[in-house]
Amino acid sequence: MSLDAEVSVTLGPFELNVALRVDDGEVVAVLGPNGGGKTTLVRALAGLHSLRAGHVTLDGVVLDDPSARIFVAPEHRQCGVVFQDYCLFAHLTTEENVAFGPRSRGVSKADAHHRALEWLDTMGLAGTAHLRPDRLSGGQAQRVALARALATGPRLLLLDEPMAALDAGARASVRHQLGRHLEGFAGPCVVVTHDPLDAAALADRLLIVEDGHVVQSGTLAEVTARPRTAYVAELMGLNLLRGRARGTHLVLANGTTLQTSVDANGDVFAVIAPRDVALYSSPPGGSPRNTWSTRVDEIHRLGTRARVLLGAPVPIAAEVTSEAVSDLGLGEGAPVWASVKATQIDVYGA
Amino acid sequence: MSIQRRPPLAVVAIATATVAFLAVPLVGLLAKVSWSSLWGDLTSPVATAALGLSLVCSLWTVVISLAFGVPLAWVLARFDFPGRSLVRALATLPMVLPPVVGGVALLLAFGRNGILGRPLFDVFGVQLTFSTAGAVMAETFVAMPFLIITVEAALRTVDPRFEEAAATLGAGRWKVFRRVTLPTIAPSLVAGSALTWARALGEFGATVTFAGNIQGRTQTLPLAVYVALEGNEQVAIALSLALLAVSLVILVSLRGWWLGAIRS
Numbered sequence: 060m061s062l063d064a065e066v067s068v069t070l071g072p073f074e075l076n077v078a079l080r081v082d083d084g085e086v087v088a089v090l091g092p093n094g095g096g097k098t099t100l101v102r103a104l105a106g107l108h109s110l111r112a113g114h115v116t117l118d119g120v121v122l123d124d125p126s127a128r129i130f131v132a133p134e135h136r137q138c139g140v141v142f143q144d145y146c147l148f149a150h151l152t153t154e155e156n157v158a159f160g161p162r163s164r165g166v167s168k169a170d171a172h173h174r175a176l177e178w179l180d181t182m183g184l185a186g187t188a189h190l191r192p193d194r195l196s197g198g199q200a201q202r203v204a205l206a207r208a209l210a211t212g213p214r215l216l217l218l219d220e221p222m223a224a225l226d227a228g229a230r231a232s233v234r235h236q237l238g239r240h241l242e243g244f245a246g247p248c249v250v251v252t253h254d255p256l257d258a259a260a261l262a263d264r265l266l267i268v269e270d271g272h273v274v275q276s277g278t279l280a281e282v283t284a285r286p287r288t289a290y291v292a293e294l295m296g297l298n299l300l301r302g303r304a305r306g307t308h309l310v311l312a313n314g315t316t317l318q319t320s321v322d323a324n325g326d327v328f329a330v331i332a333p334r335d336v337a338l339y340s341s342p343p344g345g346s347p348r349n350t351w352s353t354r355v356d357e358i359h360r361l362g363t364r365a366r367v368l369l370g371a372p373v374p375i376a377a378e379v380t381s382e383a384v385s386d387l388g389l390g391e392g393a394p395v396w397a398s399v400k401a402t403q404i405d406v407y408g409a
Numbered sequence: 410m411s412i413q414r415r416p417p418l419a420v421v422a423i424a425t426a427t428v429a430f431l432a433v434p435l436v437g438l439l440a441k442v443s444w445s446s447l448w449g450d451l452t453s454p455v456a457t458a459a460l461g462l463s464l465v466c467s468l469w470t471v472v473i474s475l476a477f478g479v480p481l482a483w484v485l486a487r488f489d490f491p492g493r494s495l496v497r498a499l500a501t502l503p504m505v506l507p508p509v510v511g512g513v514a515l516l517l518a519f520g521r522n523g524i525l526g527r528p529l530f531d532v533f534g535v536q537l538t539f540s541t542a543g544a545v546m547a548e549t550f551v552a553m554p555f556l557i558i559t560v561e562a563a564l565r566t567v568d569p570r571f572e573e574a575a576a577t578l579g580a581g582r583w584k585v586f587r588r589v590t591l592p593t594i595a596p597s598l599v600a601g602s603a604l605t606w607a608r609a610l611g612e613f614g615a616t617v618t619f620a621g622n623i624q625g626r627t628q629t630l631p632l633a634v635y636v637a638l639e640g641n642e643q644v645a646i647a648l649s650l651a652l653l654a655v656s657l658v659i660l661v662s663l664r665g666w667w668l669g670a671i672r673s
Binding site for chain 1: 577593
């Protein structure tokens with residue numbers, strides 16, 4: 060266990076309580092809505108915010124433990140941080156920015172600049188050494204920030220919303236490069252993001268933090284398949300229902316009963332993929348057991364596909380083709396029949 | 410596009426009168442300059458002594474203000490402590506206090522019979538009144554607030570995350586201040602120093618009250634101008650011209666800088 064932390068921080072009325080363990084070479088993404096405490100978590104790990112309770116232990120060395128009155132100042136933690144918006148020093152060149160860390164840790168000027176140039180070279184930035192940060196593109200600035208954090212030889216790497224400052228057009232390629240550089244880092248790495256695409260591309264494991272708490276964690280596949288909060292379901296584009304299971308019957312809060320193929324009992328979550336929701340203009344015949352009549356709330360067109368948000372009694376989204384929308388004469392408020400096969404409802408304990 | 414309407418005639422008339430009021434004295438000064446004897450007037454013994462002394466005193470004032478004002482500005486900007494607004498008021502009071510009152514206060518505190526001046530003289534034999542050190546003290550008392558408020562305003566606008574970034578890179582507090590905070594506020598540091606210098610250069614009331622008017626020791630430019638006006642008007646005009654030129658240079662080089670630093 061390389062990073063082992065139980066972070067309890069109080070910020071006015073806000074409480075953050077997150078436990079996490081990250082192995083050497085592992086990248087964990089902390090994913091969650093803005094204001095959920097992600098940045099506070101990074102700050103606490105970096106020593107920029109002291110804990111109220113809990114501990115931060117890196118390679119067996121305690122960095123923060125209020126009960127033992129231990130607090131290691133940020134400048135004495137071997138912790139590289141890539142800040143949101145990167146926080147590059149505007150009065151220094153790219154090379155001087157990267158050399159700042161080694162210089163601060165007592166490396167001679169010549170060695171520090173040598174090391175900085177090496178890192179810039181590794182990041183494909185050799186030509187920018189004498190530029191000031193305001194002359195860099197978003198992707199370059201991100202790599203300088205990463206080089207600056209790595210040049211100190213940190214044991215722990217923290218990235219706070221590394222993609223947030225980038226133009227939409229540059230994202231995919233920058234994300235790919237960042238992923239490559241993170242793979243090369245030997246220690247534990249924590250990436251904070253609100254974008255599931257970043258989390259999926261960069262991380263081995265996800266930690267979903269909402270309102271100061273971990274609501275779910277696991278590999279991308281685990282979290283995607285079985286979301287446990289509306290936020291996660293929405294991120295993954297899934298319909299999440301909550302209800303009580305009695306055998307293969309699922310009773311929703313409003314009393315509506317759906318037929319499932321999973322034998323379960325008690326409080327459960329049920330997930331339905333929008334593409335598994337079929338829409339009809341008249342009552343369909345045939346096998347689906349779950350068929351109901353409803354109205355269209357909203358239609359979101361995404362190219363050739365459309366997400367159709369349905370109203371009561373089962374407020375879920377259906378994903379259909381744009382042609383289907385016109386064929387069925389769908390519009391906001393239009394009546395429609397919906398159906399879902401019992402085998403396409405996944406049920407798991409709440 | 411907004412339509413530019415012509416301002417009312419009455420307002421234009423008043424504005425013109427105001428400009429005239431501000432400009433006429435300067436014109437009057439320039440009109441009376443005897444350009445042929447200007448160099449001679451500026452290099453007369455009284456003038457060179459005053460110029461040299463003013464330069465020395467005002468530069469010392471800037472150095473002392475930086476050394477003592479920046480730490481105070483930092484404390485005021487970064488720490489919330491009981492009485493902070495009181496301290497801030499105290500630090501800016503000399504800006505509105507009549508300088509002669511400042512001089513009297515300095516005299517009562519540091520004069521030969523002052524509460525600190527007497528033990529200072531009795532124990533160490535140090536006398537501040539009628540000394541160049543006293544002139545520097547008077548100038549510092551009056552001018553340092555310009556540095557303090559300019560630098561404090563700048564420190565408040567520094568994004569603390571840059572300092573935090575430096576800390577995570579291994580820089581201790583002093584190093585963070587020296588290598589990140591100071592460069593970030595450098596423009597305000599320069600602006601504050603220039604304002605302090607200009608104010609010190611023009612200081613009259615506190616200096617004459619506390620340090621006296623001794624040629625070569627405490628008679629700075631403004632004092633020399635005042636004295637020369639009685640006997641040697643051309644020297645007074647020449648020195649005034651020198652002070653005016655310095656003020657203009659500072660004003661032009663700072664432009665809206667200082668106001669911007671205070672507002673932001």
